[in-house]
Amino acid sequence: MAEFLTTNGTSFHIENIIMEAKSKLILVSPFLQISKTFYERLKDASNKNVAIKIIYGKDDLKPNERNSLAELKNVELFFFQNLHAKCYFNENKMVITSMNMYEFSEKNNREMGVLIDRHTDNLVFDKAVAETLSIIQSAEPVPLHKSSRQTISEVKPVTNGLKQKFQKQIRGYCIRCEERIDYNADKPYCPDCYAIWVQYENPEYIENVCHRCGEYDETSMNKPQDSNCYKLWKKEQKQNSF
Ligand SMILES: [Zn+2]
Numbered sequence: 451m452a453e454f455l456t457t458n459g460t461s462f463h464i465e466n467i468i469m470e471a472k473s474k475l476i477l478v479s480p481f482l483q484i485s486k487t488f489y490e491r492l493k494d495a496s497n498k499n500v501a502i503k504i505i506y507g508k509d510d511l512k513p514n515e516r517n518s519l520a521e522l523k524n525v526e527l528f529f530f531q532n533l534h535a536k537c538y539f540n541e542n543k544m545v546i547t548s549m550n551m552y553e554f555s556e557k558n559n560r561e562m563g564v565l566i567d568r569h570t571d572n573l574v575f576d577k578a579v580a581e582t583l584s585i586i587q588s589a590e591p592v593p594l595h596k597s598s599r600q601t602i603s604e605v606k607p608v609t610n611g612l613k614q615k616f617q618k619q620i621r622g623y624c625i626r627c628e629e630r631i632d633y634n635a636d637k638p639y640c641p642d643c644y645a646i647w648v649q650y651e652n653p654e655y656i657e658n659v660c661h662r663c664g665e666y667d668e669t670s671m672n673k674p675q676d677s678n679c680y681k682l683w684k685k686e687q688k689q690n691s692f
Pocket residue numbers: 624625626627628629639640641642643644
């Protein structure tokens with residue numbers, strides 16, 4: 451028998467559906483944001499060779515989110531503009547709900563959902579699967595290419611007289627919104643994000659983007675670069691002090 455779910459139950463079962471998927475996982479959600487927890491769950495599923503299809507329909511994925519998804523095997527991404535449904539299923543269980551995918555780790559909204567078991571609610575399960583497949587048919591496949599950002603190893607040292615100098619990095623990324631900004635490890639936010647950050651002024655507040663290379667990693671005002679970029683930055687500081 452189908453089971454009625456409130457917010458907690460909905461998140462719990464969406465997470466379970468991802469974790470317990472054995473061969474197939476389909477996630478239908480208009481809004482797609484890849485939180486760290488969500489990404490880790492997807493990664494586990496992908497490592498178990500689960501075929502993952504994600505259908506979304508609102509705003510563009512950020513380059514980092516796309517890059518992260520591109521690193522997972524067996525993930526197919528589809529865009530369907532008029533998508534409003536939210537439905538998550540593996541080969542056995544399904545949740546149809548008001549909850550968007552990224553919200554499954556948040557507990558702020560009041561959501562409702564229904565848990566459906568393929569064995570006891572076969573007809574409902576099959577109809578929802580058929581409708582999802584029909585959405586996928588009319589959806590646009592989104593290619594998951596890695597963006598060609600200049601990464602550290604690609605920054606070539608230039609020879610200047612006898613002394614070898616590193617090319618100076620001039621452009622960086624806002625550690626919150628990924629916008630391209632001037633590279634300055636003391637100012638890793640764009641003006642908009644800085645205006646929000648400064649209201650709390652928490653130098654340890656975790657962001658998701660490396661200021662230097664723009665890749666997905668935990669950063670903060672205190673530590674705006676991932677460890678590779680930090681090392682390079684240190685090296686440059688040394689070079690500059692000659
Ligand atoms: Zn920003």
